[in-house]
Amino acid sequence: MEDHKIVQRNIALQREWYGEPLGDRVRRLVVAFDVSQAYLAEVLGISAPMLSQVMSGRRAKIGNPVVLARMIMLERKILTPEVASGKREALKAALEDVRESRPTVSRDTVPVGGGTDDQAVLAALRDIAEDENLVDAADRLDPDFPAIADLLRRAGKGTLSAP
Numbered sequence: 119m120e121d122h123k124i125v126q127r128n129i130a131l132q133r134e135w136y137g138e139p140l141g142d143r144v145r146r147l148v149v150a151f152d153v154s155q156a157y158l159a160e161v162l163g164i165s166a167p168m169l170s171q172v173m174s175g176r177r178a179k180i181g182n183p184v185v186l187a188r189m190i191m192l193e194r195k196i197l198t199p200e201v202a203s204g205k206r207e208a209l210k211a212a213l214e215d216v217r218e219s220r221p222t223v224s225r226d227t228v229p230v231g232g233g234t235d236d237q238a239v240l241a242a243l244r245d246i247a248e249d250e251n252l253v254d255a256a257d258r259l260d261p262d263f264p265a266i267a268d269l270l271r272r273a274g275k276g277t278l279s280a281p
Contacts, residue, residue, distance in 0.1 A: 125175035132178060135245040140180070141173035143189065150196045151209050161217045162188045183246045187221035243273035250274070 132139045148158055159169040164185045171177040180186045195201050195216070200208035243252060252274030260267040 121176075128178035129175040132175070135179065139175065141175070143193070144169065144173050147189070147192050147196075150201075151192070151213055152204075153213065161192070161213050163217075179245055181247060181251075184221055186246055188216050188219060191216045191219060191221070239269065240273040243270065247273075 129139045129141075136143065144155070144158065147153075148155055151158070153161075155169060155173070156166040159166040162169070162185050164172075164180070164182065168177070172180055180189070192212070195212040198208075198212070201212050247255075252270045256267040256270035256274065259270065
């Protein structure tokens with residue numbers, strides 16, 4: 119497939135998975151926080167070249183769920199009055215808060231019900247991780263968090279039914 123067709127396909131996938139192209143979302147963060155793309159990559163916990171590839175559509179997805187969680191955290195912080203005011207101290211504090219964060223997926227943050235909720239969660243997991251990574255994570259979590267492990271296994275196998 120030609121490069122421009124790959125980029126077009128990846129950007130279409132980003133619209134489907136993330137609601138809009140990641141380049142648009144990242145550019146808003148760069149402008150809102152008045153930082154360079156390289157600095158934003160550092161805050162998110164992703165390499166600058168990888169962020170550039172995601173933004174340009176050469177890569178379709180962010181593979182690390184922590185990076186995506188941090189991006190969403192920054193998007194939410196833009197809405198807080200102190201950050202929205204553009205005060206340098208508030209912007210710096212928000213960026214540092216996100217950089218130091220260790221977001222996780224837990225039983226309390228991921229709905230594990232039946233029907234469409236399950237479908238949405240499984241689709242979201244498939245969007246951010248490769249099948250084999252999901253199955254490997256499930257194996258690691260199984261002893262302590264069997265419900266989450268089951269969810270990851272189902273996402274990794276691409277099925278909604280229990281194994």
